[in-house]
Amino acid sequence: MHFTDRTDAGRRLAAALDPERVPGLYVPDPHVPGLRDAVVVALPRGGVPVAAEVAAALGAELDVCVVRKVGVPGQPELAMGAVGEDGARVVNQEVVDAAGVRPAEFAAAEARERAELARRAALYRGGRAPVPLAGRTVLVVDDGVATGSSALAACRIVRARGAARVVLAVPVAPPDWARRLGDAADGYLAVHTPADFRAVGEHYRDFRQTTDAEVLAALAPAPASAPVVYALRLGTGPAVLAVPERPRGVVLFAHGSGSGRDSPRNRAVAARLHRERLATVLFDLLAPGEADERWKVFDPGLLGGRLTGATREALRHPALAGLPYGWFGASTGAAAALWAAAGPDGGGPDGGPYAIVARGGRPDLAAARLPLVTVPTLLIVGGADQEVVEWNRQARSELGGEGALQVVPGAGHLFEEPGALDAVAGLAADWFVRRLPAGPERGRDGGRDGGRDGDLGGDRGGEPAGD
Template sequence: MHVTGTHFTHFADRTEAGRRLAARLGHLTGPDTVIVALPRGGVPVAAEVAAALGAPLDICVIRKLGVPYQPELGMGAIGEGGVRVLNDEVIRFSAVTDEQLAEVERRERAELQRRARRYRGDRPPADLRGRTVVVVDDGIATGSTARAACRIVRKHGAARVVLAVPVAPADWTERLGEVADELVCVDTPSPFYAIGEFYADFSQTEDEEVLRLLAEAGGDPPAANTGVDRELLLPVAGVGLAGRLTVPAGARGVVVFAHGSGSGRHSPRNRHVAEYLNRTGLATLLFDLLTEDEEPDRRNVFDVTLLGGRLTAVARRLGAAEGGPDTVVPETRDLPLGLFGASTGAAAALHTAAEL
C-alpha cells in the first residue's frame, strides 16, 4: 500500500480541493483508470480529478444498512448491481435477525435505486472489471462510507483500488489501509473534528450540480438538429416572463416546463432533461413562472392559482391550445402539448391540464 500526504492549508472549496488532489494523482493517468465519486460532496472533487487525468467519471451510490433500533450504527452497506457488504461483528453484537436484515436491505435498496436513477439517468454504470478505480470523496471522517465504497468497487471487478481525498484524520491509514491498494490525501491535520472545518466554503452540493458535472464529464452532446434555440420574453397578465425555447428540426411536440419552489429556466437539472427531450425530437420551453421581483416573496412560490394561470396563458401563446393568431409562437404552431411539472410546478401543470 502506498500513502501520500502533506502539511495542511485550508481549501477554498471542493473545486480547489479537487485540483490539488489531482496534482497528486498524475501517476494514475492511463486508459485503464476510472474515477468513481461518492455523491454528493465527492462529485465536484472527483470532476476535477477526472478532467486532469482524462479519465471517465462515474458515481458509487451507497446506502448504509443501519441496525433497526439504532439506524446510525451501520451493520453494512449496499451498492448497485446487488452488491452487499456486511459487518458480521456488528450484526452479532446487535442480535439482528435475518428477517430484520432483509427488511432494512429491502427499504434501502429501493432508495438506492431511486438515487441511482436520479443521478445517472439512462447511463449504464462504468465497467470496472480489470481497471484501476480511484474512489474520491471530499474528505474522510469515520471512514465507514469510504470503506464500503472501496469494497463495493472491488466486488464489481476493480483490479486496483485507490482511495483519494483532500483531507483526512492523521490515523486514516490505520483505519482504511486494508480496503485500498493505495491511499492518497492532500493533508492530514491534527486535531481533526469535521471535514467542513477545513473548507472555506463547504456548502451542500445540490443535485443539480451533481447532474451537471456528470453530464459534462460524460460528454453529453447538445441537442441535435436544433432548428430554433432562442430566448423569449412572454407578456402574461401585465408581466414579462423570460423563457428559453428550443425546437429541433421536425419536432413532434412541445413540452412546457413548470418549475417549482423558486426554480427557473437556468436549473441544470431541468436543462439536462430538456436537452434529452430535444434529442428525441421534442421541442421544449423552459420559462420562469415568477419575475425576479416576485421571487423573494415565498408566498408567490406556493400560489398555485397564480402559477397555474400563468402556465395556462403561456401554453395558449405556444399555439398548442385555443387562442387567436396574435397569441401564437410561430415555431410551435399546431404542435401537441405536454407539461413537465416539478414541485409546486406540478400543481400548476395539473391546473393547466384541467383548464385546457
C-alpha cells in the same frame, strides 16, 4: 478550514496525484493499465464535484458508485455501516456495539437507505450502464473519509466489477485511515490527514449539501466537437479521414463488395467511434466495376494486400502520426483483415493492428490462416443469420490469439432491426477502446484478456449481400 469548497478540494486532490506519494498509482510494468486509461468513480452526492475536478485534470472517464451510509439512529452522520450497488454491504460492528444498536434497528435503517440507493442509482444513471471497469485502474473519490464504511463498500464494488487496481483518493481523512481500511484499495491518497480529525465537514469553508441537479450536471457528457474531415487519395481510390479532438487511435474500415466509404451503416459505426476519440478512415477495397469480377470479391489475399497498402498510406497523414490502429471489417473485408493480420509483420506497419472487429463477416474465407491470427478479434453476427453464426463460431475456435463472438439477438445480415446497429457500434467501440493502447507506456499486449462467446445476441452463402 483547509478547503474552500468541494471544487477547490478536487483541484488540490488532482494536484496531489504524485507517484512518489501514492503506492500503486503508477507502475513501471507496461502491461499494467495506467492513469491514461483510468476511470474516476465518485461517491455521490458529495464526492461528485471533487471527482469531476480529478477526472478533468486526468482526462479520464467519470462515473458514480452509489453508496449509502447507514447512520446510527439519532446520529445519522455517524456511520454504523453502508450499503451500495450490486448488493454491497458493510457493517461497522465497533460502532454498532458502542451505540447499542439492536439488529431490528439496523435492519430498519438499512431498508431505508437501500430504497434511497435505488432511487439515486436510477436517477444518476438515467438508463446508462456503468462505465466498464474490467482491467482498468479505478480512482474511487469522495469528499472525505470518516469511519470509512462507504469507501470500503465502494472499493468492494469496483473490485467486483473487475478493476485491475483500486486507488482511494480523498481530500481529508483521519491519520490512521489507510491502516483501518487495510487492503480495500491498492493505494491511498489524502491531501490532509489532521491529527485532531473529528468530521469531514470541519475542513471545508463551504460544505453545503450537493444536490441531485449538481450530480447530474457533472455526469452529463460534454458536447463533442465535430471531427475534422480530410479527403484522401489511397491506392484503392478516394478515402475519407475523420479525426476527432485529441484522438487516441484510428480505425480503418475494410469492406467487401456492396459496402464502402459511403455506406450509412459504416458512417453510423464511425460516428460512435468518434465519440470515443477514435479517428476513422473509410475507403473501398474494390475499384468501381470490380465487384462484377467475382474472383476479386472472394480473394482474401488480394483484398488483404490492398488493406495493408492502404493502411500504410493512410498512417502517413500528419493527423495520424504515432496513433495505434485497428481494422473494422465487414462482408468479405473481414476475411481480408484476418488474412492480412496473419502475415509475417502482422499485416501492417509497426507490427500490425492492435485489434480487429468483424461485422457479419466471412472469416471462413481466411480459414487457412486463422491459426496465425494473434491480433485480438471480435466477431459480431446477427442471431437470425444462422449460417454466418456457425461460420463465425468455427472461426472463433480456430483463431490463434484472443477472440470473442457476440451474437446480436434477432438481427439479420444487414443489422437493420431496431437497435441492432447501435449494438454493433457499441461493441466495436468497446473492443477498440479496450485493446488500443492508451499511451506509450502500454505494451502491445496490454489489457488483453481471454475472449469468450457472448449473446447480445455476414454475408450469406457464397454471395456477398451488400453492406
